[in-house]
Amino acid sequence: MRPRSLALTAALAVLPLTVVSLGVTAASAAPSPNASASRVALPNTVTPAVAHSQKKAGLPAAQQLSVAVSLKLRNTEALDAFLKAVSTRGTAEFGHYLTPAQFTERFGPTQADVAQVRTYLAAQGLTVSSVSDNRQVVNAHGTAAQITKAFGTQESAYFDAQKNRTFFANDSAATVPAELAGVVSGVSGLTDYTVRTTRNIAKPNTAAPHATPSGFGPSQYDGAYNLNKVGTDGTGVKVALWEFDGYKSTNLKTYDTQYGLTGPTVTTVSVDGASYDSAPGQGQGEVELDSEIVRGVAPKATQLVYEAPNSDQGEIDMAAKIVADNQVSVISISWGSCEPDTTAASMTAVNNSFKQAAAQGISIFSASGDDGSRDCTRSTSGANVKAVDFPASSPYNTGVGGTNLKVSGTSYSSESAWSTAGGGVSTQFAKPSWQTGTGVTGTMRTVPDVSSNADPQSGFAIYTQGSSAPGWQVYGGTSAAAPLWSGYAALYNQKAAAAGKAVLGEANPKLYSIANSASYSSTFHDVTSGSNQDFPTKTGYDQVTGWGTPVADSLATALLNSGGNPTGNTVTVTNPGTQNGTVGTAVSLQLSGTDSASGQTLTYSATGLPAGLSISSTGKITGTPSAASTGTVTVTATDTTNATGSTSFTWTVTGGSTGCTPAQLLGNAGFETGSAAPWTTTSGVVDNSASQAAHSGSWKAWMNGYGSAHTDSVSQTVTVPAGCKATFSFWLHVDTAETGTTAYDKLTVTANGTALATYSNVNAATGFVQKSFDLSAYAGQSVTVKFNGVEDSSLQTSFVIDDTALNVS
Structure with missing residues (x-):
């Protein structure tokens, strides 16, 4: 008899308390500049943990905190253009990297930006301890009261019940005076929650x-x-x-x-x-x-x-x-x-x-x-x-x-x-x-x-x-x-x-x-x-x-x-734009490319072509699509020096005149007949006991869960009509008594013996999760979908499957 299902738990270390006694006068007594219309909020400066943690009290006003004020880069469009060029073969910048001084001069904050931030922090009573050599970070420290005044947000102690951890954080987004909004991008150190x-x-x-x-x-x-x-x-x-x-x-x-x-x-x-x-x-x-x-x-x-x-x-x-x-x-x-x-x-x-x-x-x-x-x-x-x-x-x-x-x-x-x-x-x-x-x-x-x-x-x-x-x-x-x-x-x-x-x-x-x-x-x-x-x-x-x-x-x-030579040939392939076709209708598409060097012959290859199509070495795509699909095709041209260029585009093939009648192909898809057929299963898999709930209805396939060495399987064979798009889906619940992150018990899902996915005790979670796989490649063929669960000799893992479907359209 299978053991009662157990909830998977994780032992979470209790991190050191980083705030002093909450009975001391809190920083909330300091005046808050939040209400000033001349201040601008800095987005994304509140840790997400605040939303699901319990606020305990404001931090003691005298508690020391250290912050890092991040300054914005300049000329960001020019920087993005340079970063693309310096890594793109054939450009004048390719491989010609900058020194730190050159980067800071062209794209870093200016000395005036740093001075403006330093002056503001000092005026709030904070001590500037350092400025990074690239001028992107100004580090400062002071009391919680001074931090509250400088950044217009209350510092509080919070308790995260899930992690059994106390931490401090700002209650709302940090703000700065409007005149600093174009210089400052963020403030870090207002929370000690995130730990790498x-x-x-x-x-x-x-x-x-x-x-x-x-x-x-x-x-x-x-x-x-x-x-x-x-x-x-x-x-x-x-x-x-x-x-x-x-x-x-x-x-x-x-x-x-x-x-x-x-x-x-x-x-x-x-x-x-x-x-x-x-x-x-x-x-x-x-x-x-x-x-x-x-x-x-x-x-x-x-x-x-x-x-x-x-x-x-x-x-x-x-x-x-x-x-x-x-x-x-x-x-x-x-x-x-x-x-x-x-x-x-x-x-x-x-x-x-x-x-x-x-x-x-x-x-x-x-x-x-x-x-x-x-x-x-x-x-x-x-x-x-x-x-x-x-x-x-x-x-x-x-x-x-x-x-x-x-x-x-x-x-x-x-x-x-x-x-x-x-x-x-x-x-x-x-x-x-x-x-x-x-x-x-x-x-x-x-x-x-x-x-x-x-x-x-x-x-x-x-x-x-x-x-x-x-x-x-x-x-x-x-x-x-x-x-x-x-x-x-x-x-x-x-x-x-x-x-x-x-x-x-x-x-x-x-x-x-x-x-x-x-x-x-x-x-x-x-x-x-x-x-x-x-x-x-x-x-x-x-x-x-x-x-x-x-x-x-x-x-x-x-x-x-x-990728390593600042000079060389540049191969460019002309993008033909989005392509459309239908099953059973022949295709002929000629790709073309150019080479910066004279006398070069380009050889073409492609990935992602719809089923039934191929590309010649001269760049001509021909054939007759055999299945409906949508995907990205990448065509690459290579010259005699091995320089390459490529282009990508979307190619959609529809069902065509032969059509495809939408249908769900699996029999007894929710196991509600109370028996296995037309599924082939090991003994005892189709089940309606209360120990493991079904996703819907009363019946489901409950694989493994014995707490001893055991293998269960569930499979069914159907034929996917030619020209159809096919999607295989099911709902899965994994319940285990195992702990840790080692996969001891495994469920493998296959189509005609090819693995689609593997799940294990590590994937245990409350409730069902729907899984979905594209089986369009099996159009016009018989396909056997199979679940195979293998459990080791100790501690149960249950793989519960319900509401399967193999939909074609």
Whole structure:
């Protein structure tokens, strides 16, 4: 008999109380300038946590606070034009990056802007402690009463019951005098709510360390991704590690000794006085993971570990310092927070420094998160919110997703998506112009861009602090994927320098250009199996693995040919505009292109063509569409020097004269007959007990839930009429007694044996969620849809399925 269903709970750490006794006179006694008509509100300066937390009292008037006042960039249209040109092959600016002084002179706040802000803050009684070298951040401190006066918003203590956490925050948007509104973009430090978390999922405090390595070492991941064939070791390249904790140099040395690695000593760069190395905290394993993976990929690269306070102000100041120092050509970021829980004004301030990084030729690789498409799962917004992780969502970062890598010795074998790899759609940033290609949709920025191994089941051997002493741990998470790509960028930058070419710089425009070219299949491993909660993998780009994982040597060659030389050929493909067709009606469309070099022959290729169509090497698309569809077609032209150009357009194919009668094809779709037929199921699956409610009606398919090793399956075969669009959907409820973020029990959904998605105990949530998949590719065929649930030997997980449908139209 199946056990009673259990609600999934998560143990949440109680963070230190950051406000003093609430019995002291509060800052609300200070006069508020809010009512003045001469003040302007600064949007997005209130943490979203205020909306779902209980206000306790105003902060004590004398409590000291520190704030970061962010100043606006100037000439933003010209800056956007420069950033596009500096990463676009064939432009005069291509590869000609700016120095920090040049950037500040052209686009940064002026000295007069800084002086105006300093004068205002001082007049409110605040002490200005520092101004960032790029003039984008003015740091100041004072009492809560002075902060209230300066920014016209009450500072209060709040209690977040869900996280059992007390924090302080401003009750309403910060305001500034109207004369500062054109200068100031935001104020951070008014709340201490947002805390960046690591993106690895190992638990060194509960897992006993090993005496010898277990998991992938450098020879395996370097060999699998051909990193060892790039021909460089990172010599002369500096990489910044973006950290909110510290490390033990002895642990890093042990890793080096184990694998015979030698390179420059790792150096700490303190931000705002932070230096954790004498007593690292819970994030020590993250810092050491980042360093050891970069060392394993690019052993001779110099690593600078930037350590900052874990706060909005700390993150803003770290970003500004890295770009102002201008010591590195690569930044590796494995910390983040979900967008809905992060103050938008703080994200904007950090992103402005990321713009400067792009202008200076600095590549940034950020972990996409370890909670799938529900990045707020372990934070207040919760698992029901589709969300992505910042900073990976910044258009100037390359977001790195996660896979499960299988190797044969030290060679690549196969790869699938990691089921909890971060990915989805940003609500903060619009889709940049370079984000195009098969699978790229919508108007907002999507992540990730690329991926590499991250599943803890195929984890990395890392030497770090265990529960009582240092030892070997197996780490997973996109925290391992981001430094792997950062190490790759270091290898590439060394190779580019030897060839007299520019550093990689902002990577995404070049990576997307290659992914949309004929070189895609030889430069990336396209991962096409697996999913996260809301997005399946696809051919080409997807919101689980991006464009896939690197074939490092071939990718470096393609980048050198198309992404690292300030001069070269420019190939342009003429966009034919939106195309329409009908099933059964022949198509003939000639594409054309031009080349800046004379005597070149262009060879054409295409991705995303409707079924039944193909393109010739001369650019002519012909054939007869065989199924209704709407999608993005990308046509790429390549010349004899391997210079490429591409264009994308929408192609819609309708059902045509043969038509398609709308219908729902599945029999007994809601299981309400009380028996399985025409489904084929294992025993006891169709059920009407009260232990697990149906989505509607009384009956449903209840798979697994025994708390012992067990496999259940549900399948049905139907025929999809030719020329029809087909959509398969169902409602799913996952209930589990498992805890943590390891997938122990799994439900795989397939169509004719091809995986559409995988769910697990990690996806447990209250209530049903509808899932939907496009099966139009099976038009004119029989298709078997199947659910297969596998439960391990302990702790139940129930997969409840109801109200299925396979609709054609």
